[in-house]
Amino acid sequence: MSKVAWLFPGQGSQAVGMGVALAQAEPAAQVVLKEADAALGFSLSQLMAEGPEETLKLTEHTQPAILTHSLMVVRAYAQRLPKPDFAAGHSLGEYSALVALGVLDFTDAVRTVRERGRAMQVAVPVGVGAMAALLGMSLADVEASCAEAAASTGRIVVPANFNGPGQIVIAGHTEAVEAALEAAKTRGGRKALKLPVSAPFHSPLMEPAKTHMEPILRELAFRAPICPLVNNVDAQAVSDPEALRDGLVRQIPGAVRWQATLDLLLDEGVTTFLELGPGKVLAGLVKRQAKERGLEVTALSFGTPEDLAQLG
Missing domain, CATH: 3.40.366.10 (Malonyl-Coenzyme A Acyl Carrier Protein, domain 2)
Incomplete structure (x- = not known):
């Protein structure tokens, strides 16, 4: 039914x-x-x-x-x-x-x-945090990009929204989010873009x-x-x-x-x-x-x- x-x-x-x-x-x-x-x-x-x-x-x-x-x-x-x-x-x-x-x-x-x-x-004060969408990537690659960025910056970035297949949003400190976007490029991320939001929602x-x-x-x-x-x-x-x-x-x-x-x-x-x-x-x-x-x-x-x- x-x-x-x-x-x-x-x-x-x-x-x-x-x-x-x-x-x-x-x-x-x-x-x-x-x-x-x-x-x-x-x-x-x-x-x-x-x-x-x-x-x-x-x-x-x-x-x-x-x-x-x-x-x-x-x-x-x-x-x-x-x-x-x-x-x-x-x-x-x-x-x-x-x-x-x-x-x-x-x-x-x-x-x-x-x-x-x-x-x-x-x-989180404006500018300190950010969110970005990673498209066309597996969860494993997104998680690896976040881990690499967190390790290199000493800051927080994590998957925040699992919106659909190949549509994952990450959130965290601005510098860590930007580092994760760069790391994603090396893993074949088809498209990555920062979102126009004022805080890193759904993150630690x-x-x-x-x-x-x-x-x-x-x-x-x-x-x-x-x-x-x-x-x-x-x-x-x-x-x-x-x-x-x-x-x-x-x-x-x-x-x-x-x-x-x-x-x-x-x-x-x-x-x-x-x-x-x-x-x-x-x-x-x-x-x-x-x-x-x-x-x-x-x-x-x-x-x-x-x-x-x-x-x-």
């Missing part, structure tokens, strides 16, 4: 104008914006609609903006979309998934991800952010989800509320195991993947990974009213 997974995007999917058409078309989406503004004490809705882009790109704003857009989609379209058998979110998107599954209250989550963004940025350099966020996450009320969530840090299907909480804590310095997450969902018989929120990155990753495995799937993105036409 065919199964459905709801997927939720992470940082990098934001854009000025996000959610505007949805709010205009769907009263339920407009209510989400009002709830976000009230919870945060400033007009996130105006920032999402009008920018400026540089302000929206600040991590403390980007994270609540993407969460809010995803929940606008859920509130507006949940009754028209196939119900999920599983859910997963990429990094920040795990919070969106937990709200959609009834584990967290939206107002708690939107405040928490804003603080998460602040904590991640404060953990985020331990101060984990320390800051853990007591905040411990105070939140977690409920049982309506279906299992495949978490980032273990790539395992989880339903226990305390295990879901623990996953969010360990996720901060831990790698995002997205390729393993999709493999688990495909192994479980999921053939319909619905990306809820801004952008279409996750749907693209699903299609590529399923194709590599010789599987036929449907992967659709829903972020605007026009996207409903995909349901036929």
